[in-house]
Amino acid sequence: MTGIDKAFGGVPALRGASLRVLPGEVHAIVGQNGAGKSTLIKILTGVHRRDAGTVLWQGGSIEPKSPREAQAAGIATIYQELTLVPQRSVTENIVLGYEPRTRLGLIDWRAAEARTRAVLARFGIDIDIRRPLGRYPTAIQQLVAIGRAASMEAKLLIMDEPTSSLDEREVEVLFGVIRALRAEGTAILYVSHFLDELFEVCDGVTIMRDGRTVGESRIAATTRLDLIAAMLGRDADEIRAAGRTELSVGRAATGAVFLDAANLSAGGRLRDVSLQVRAGEIVGLAGLLGSGRTEAARAIFGLDRLSGGTIAVDGTPRRIDTPRAAIAAGMAFLTEDRKVEGIVPDLSVRENLTLALLPRLTRMGVVDEGRERRIVEGFIRSLGIKAADMDQPIRELSGGNQQKVLLGRWLATEPRLLILDEPTRGVDVGAKLEIQAIIARHVEKGCAVLLISSEFEELIEGAHGIVVLQEGRSVRRLSNPGVTEPMLIAAIAAAPGAGGA
Amino acid sequence: MTAAGLSAPGAPRRRRADRRLLGLAAALAALLVLNVAVTPNFLNLQTLAVNASQVATIAIVALGMTLVIASGGIDLSVGAVMAVAGALAPLIFLSPWGVANPGPGLAASVAVPLLVAAACGVFNGALVAFLGVQPIIATLILFISGRGIAQVLTNGNLQTFTNPDFTWLGTGRVLGLPVQGWIALALTLVIALVVRRTIYGRQLLAMGGNARAAALAGVPVARVTIATYTLAATLAGLAGLIVVAQNSASDAARIGQLMELDAIAAAVVGGAALTGGRAPVLGTLLGAVFIQLVGYTLIANGVPDEATLIVTAGIIVAAVRLQDGRRRG
Numbered sequence: 001m002t003g004i005d006k007a008f009g010g011v012p013a014l015r016g017a018s019l020r021v022l023p024g025e026v027h028a029i030v031g032q033n034g035a036g037k038s039t040l041i042k043i044l045t046g047v048h049r050r051d052a053g054t055v056l057w058q059g060g061s062i063e064p065k066s067p068r069e070a071q072a073a074g075i076a077t078i079y080q081e082l083t084l085v086p087q088r089s090v091t092e093n094i095v096l097g098y099e100p101r102t103r104l105g106l107i108d109w110r111a112a113e114a115r116t117r118a119v120l121a122r123f124g125i126d127i128d129i130r131r132p133l134g135r136y137p138t139a140i141q142q143l144v145a146i147g148r149a150a151s152m153e154a155k156l157l158i159m160d161e162p163t164s165s166l167d168e169r170e171v172e173v174l175f176g177v178i179r180a181l182r183a184e185g186t187a188i189l190y191v192s193h194f195l196d197e198l199f200e201v202c203d204g205v206t207i208m209r210d211g212r213t214v215g216e217s218r219i220a221a222t223t224r225l226d227l228i229a230a231m232l233g234r235d236a237d238e239i240r241a242a243g244r245t246e247l248s249v250g251r252a253a254t255g256a257v258f259l260d261a262a263n264l265s266a267g268g269r270l271r272d273v274s275l276q277v278r279a280g281e282i283v284g285l286a287g288l289l290g291s292g293r294t295e296a297a298r299a300i301f302g303l304d305r306l307s308g309g310t311i312a313v314d315g316t317p318r319r320i321d322t323p324r325a326a327i328a329a330g331m332a333f334l335t336e337d338r339k340v341e342g343i344v345p346d347l348s349v350r351e352n353l354t355l356a357l358l359p360r361l362t363r364m365g366v367v368d369e370g371r372e373r374r375i376v377e378g379f380i381r382s383l384g385i386k387a388a389d390m391d392q393p394i395r396e397l398s399g400g401n402q403q404k405v406l407l408g409r410w411l412a413t414e415p416r417l418l419i420l421d422e423p424t425r426g427v428d429v430g431a432k433l434e435i436q437a438i439i440a441r442h443v444e445k446g447c448a449v450l451l452i453s454s455e456f457e458e459l460i461e462g463a464h465g466i467v468v469l470q471e472g473r474s475v476r477r478l479s480n481p482g483v484t485e486p487m488l489i490a491a492i493a494a495a496p497g498a499g500g501a
Numbered sequence: 502m503t504a505a506g507l508s509a510p511g512a513p514r515r516r517r518a519d520r521r522l523l524g525l526a527a528a529l530a531a532l533l534v535l536n537v538a539v540t541p542n543f544l545n546l547q548t549l550a551v552n553a554s555q556v557a558t559i560a561i562v563a564l565g566m567t568l569v570i571a572s573g574g575i576d577l578s579v580g581a582v583m584a585v586a587g588a589l590a591p592l593i594f595l596s597p598w599g600v601a602n603p604g605p606g607l608a609a610s611v612a613v614p615l616l617v618a619a620a621c622g623v624f625n626g627a628l629v630a631f632l633g634v635q636p637i638i639a640t641l642i643l644f645i646s647g648r649g650i651a652q653v654l655t656n657g658n659l660q661t662f663t664n665p666d667f668t669w670l671g672t673g674r675v676l677g678l679p680v681q682g683w684i685a686l687a688l689t690l691v692i693a694l695v696v697r698r699t700i701y702g703r704q705l706l707a708m709g710g711n712a713r714a715a716a717l718a719g720v721p722v723a724r725v726t727i728a729t730y731t732l733a734a735t736l737a738g739l740a741g742l743i744v745v746a747q748n749s750a751s752d753a754a755r756i757g758q759l760m761e762l763d764a765i766a767a768a769v770v771g772g773a774a775l776t777g778g779r780a781p782v783l784g785t786l787l788g789a790v791f792i793q794l795v796g797y798t799l800i801a802n803g804v805p806d807e808a809t810l811i812v813t814a815g816i817i818v819a820a821v822r823l824q825d826g827r828r829r830g
Contacts, residue, residue: 335717341714362699366699
């Protein structure tokens with residue numbers, strides 16, 4: 001693939017991107033969110049049509065118009081969310097859409113089962129193929145999906161985050177299958193946020209940034225640090241140099257420890273995170289995507305059940321297992337996904353803003369609307385929310401204004417700890433500065449803030465301390481003043497310690 | 502959306518829900534004018550009373566249905582719950598104890614069925630809230646078994662009775678209009694206030710509009726869900742009592758039959774969205790009245806019953822279509 005352009009509604013997603021995969025090679029694509037990885041793959045698999053550029057496939061130019069067309073050409077995809085039918089048997093899933101027929105036009109089950117057994121035997125999988133697929137663990141389901149693709153004689157198999165729901169042992173099984181496929185001459189395009197995996201199974205790697213291909217190399221000829229530098233668009237030597245300067249700066253004068261989370265683990269992705277936040281302090285959480293930043297925040301706010309670790313608030317150990325308990329303990333959590341976890345679209349600005357505060361505005365079950373209106377009016381003014389009036393449905397507001405309403409929802413509860421997950425993502429520059437200023441004002445008044453951000457600038461300029469996460473573990477704490485961008489990147493990119501997975 | 506800034510707190514902008522309500526009211530007014538013109542004896546207290554007594558039970562059940570729909574669910578069990586409550590009441594006042602103590606007997610024959618109905622609602626709500634059963638499946642359980650329970654209670658017999666105190670609930674008049682009409686009207690006002698003014702109402706709409714966001718903001722989702730199904734079932738129980746009082750007879754096999762569908766229809770015509778997050782309580786009342794009046798208009802003008810059903814179906818399709826257009830617009 002060379003010179004691929006693609007724009008969505010005038011916004012360019014790909015600008016001259018290229019990708020070259022050799023037969024029988026495992027090739028990785030890496031890049032930050034929004035770098036254009038998925039768009040490039042979707043053009044290859046016929047989900048999107050390219051605006052410009054050429055796709056050469058086995059010597060000829062192709063332009064698949066649908067996933068089925070791509071599949072017919074030998075390009076198969078295994079998506080992040082499995083796209084199989086869990087209620088149907090393993091056999092049915094393998095042959096779905098390509099069922100062998102008898103002369104009467106009925107499905108030839110004997111042939112179907114024989115094909116299924118043959119496919120799975122290639123990967124050394126021995127399971128009852130008549131049982132519903134959904135009875136098997138995710139790893140097996142994933143392998144069945146791969147088997148299905150392989151059974152279609154795919155020449156190129158695309159795997160999008162194949163390990164995101166697998167445990168370590170299952171990842172090993174998957175890698176075994178990948179190696180077996182490679183040995184048979186199948187090329188594999190491997191997309192993953194987990195860089196260490198690339199060094200384990202991949203041969204080549206393509207790095208994308210801002211819709212462009214910014215590098216291609218053999219995996220053996222590169223390092224983790226080089227990859228991250230290229231993904232972020234920084235100079236690797238500069239990062240290395242900064243990594244050596246072990247600056248330790250005295251902490252800024254702040255209040256008592258408000259939140260003390262120790263050795264938190266939950267689910268598969270949060271393994272061992274410890275952090276402290278003091279009153280009047282902003283603590284940043286930094287790390288690559290998948291490093292467990294959001295998971296840490298969710299665990300602290302009682303959204304995910306802890307499998308280990310302790311949380312103390314104001315020095316007292318607390319059991320926080322629901323958002324209600326977290327709110328009662330003085331916490332607030334502005335989530336990353338405004339649409340899915342933030343706004344209630346049909347309710348008004350007023351009703352959205354007071355949602356968390358509501359129990360305190362209520363007497364004998366009845367909401368004190370006069371007080372409510374006064375409070376909302378105050379926030380609309382102090383946060384500079386632009387709405388026709390407070391009874392306008394929130395869905396009609398711009399993203400930045402919706403975000404301000406949600407920020408107001410939490411500030412209204414007068415929280416002592418504000419957890420912010422990408423608070424300025426997807427809002428325009430003006431609103432972004434305003435939101436940052438609002439946060440800073442509350443910190444001055446003694447509010448503690450836990451800030452998750454992918455923007456290094458926001459962390460470096462805003463946070464008193466930065467906790468660096470890698471693969472679900474907190475590995476370092478950097479203290480401001482003195483943190484520089486290369487330093488932070490070096491900490492994020494550093495090879496996991498000896499205790500790592 | 503004109504200028505930025507705030508209008509005076511006392512004069513909130515007219516909301517879309519209000520406009521929807523106005524549209525329905527206008528359609529209803531047009532229907533009334535049409536009736537005055539073509540239907541014989543339409544402007545007559547008797548006509549009004551007949552329609553009011555027929556629509557009241559549907560409206561009462563539909564109010565509860567509107568709340569459940571606003572929570573993002575649906576309640577198929579309302580008709581069966583009506584049958585349970587309706588079967589219980591005569592059993593109590595016809596029992597030896599009920600006959601010996603007419604006063605307490607009457608009170609118990611209203612209170613006990615309502616409590617049993619409420620318990621049915623708690624059951625529905627708990628299935629949805631704690632076990633995560635889909636509402637349509639959770640309420641299907643009582644939809645099937647509830648009527649069976651009612652028939653077991655009455656040994657499958659038709660219970661007829663003469664109890665003027667109890668039948669007042671279904672046949673009495675206040676200011677010339679049937680008691681159940683007044684009850685439906687009063688409940689509409691009370692529930693409209695509950696939705697608009699109480700924390701329960703606000704949390705219900707938030708939960709139905711975006712359950713994840715609501716839970717994150719500390720809304721007690723399980724409690725609100727259970728309260729909603731309980732309210733709906735209690736209202737259904739009341740409707741069951743009214744039906745039995747109206748007929749001076751209780752037939753467990755017939756009470757509230759197909760009521761779930763009538764109630765859903767009234768709620769949808771009134772502006773409820775099955776995706777949740779909207780509880781147009783006044784709209785539901787108007788929706789029930791509108792469907793009733795369309796049926797009456799056709800029958801009073803000699804259109805056969807079967808055709809009336811088809812027209813009703815058409816109205817529901819039109820209402821849903823209007824909703825869709827508004828959602829996208």
